[in-house]
Amino acid sequence: MEQKIIGILAGMGPRSTTPFLELVLDQCQVQYGAKYDMDYPHIIIYSLPTPFYIDKEIDHPLMRATIIEGLRKLESAGAGFIAMPCNSAHIYYEDLKNSIGTPLLNIVEETVSCLPNLKQRITIFATQTTVKSELYQKGILSAGHEFVFLEQWQSKVDELIGAIKLKKDRGHILTLWNELISEAREQRMDSIILACTDLSTLSSYAELGLNIIDSSESLAKSLVRRYLKITEI
Secondary structure: OOEEEEEEEOOOOOOHHHHHHHHHHHHHHHHHOOEEEEHHHHEEEEEEEOOOOOOOOOOHHHHHHHHHHHHHHHHHOOOOEEOOOOOOOHHHHHHHHHOOOEOOOHHHHHHHOOOOOOOOOOEEOOOOHHHHHOOHHHHHOOOOOEEEEHHHHHHHHHHHHHHHHHHOOHHHHHHHHHHHHHHHHHHHHHHHHHOOOHHHOOOOOOOOOOEEEEEHHHHHHHHHHHHOOOOOO
16 A cells, blocks of 8 residues: 655755745645644655756756655655655656656646646746756647747846845845746736746735746645545545
8 A cells, every 4th residue: 555654855945845845734724624733744855955056057967866866765764655846856757757666746747737728828937957958848838828938037037046045135036026027027928837946935926917837836736635645534
């Protein structure tokens, strides 16, 4: 029988770990009315330091090996299935999935499944690694939507992610965010996918009429749904 322990490979980046856990706990309340301490799942969290730099090329073999080691530690600790709240890490998804016997959720698939049914103009705010991988572009286009992304947005997104990682002044972070949102509106965007878990905390700062799809929240929803399938509640 599949175990009932949730594994979360986090720490990519470190400041995205706590917000993701909060989203998971929120979904426990939403999906099955968790109230008391005993109502919540058993969760093993491994905050894994990885060799990722916003301003440097990634050593992909080292990064892949580091993540696999983290997944195997969670598996050996008894995790029945694992969520990895990091979009950039999913460029290695097939290798990662095949490196363990424990089911590994896919944040890209879970986020794309949350796209609206009607055709929209959609963009993503993500690391350069995620954007260049085209993981989201393929999902957006296959779902019948139009993908739009201006190259000049990437430097602002990179600066925004860096500011969040370094816990810079909140006013500066919101200024960068509002500039990006304003430019997205000028391009008549309907939805923005936050395809970087460091950006999750900004999802509540959306403007009226602009749909923000948070990849962290999409993964958290799927994680709790998976938990409910193997748990008698």
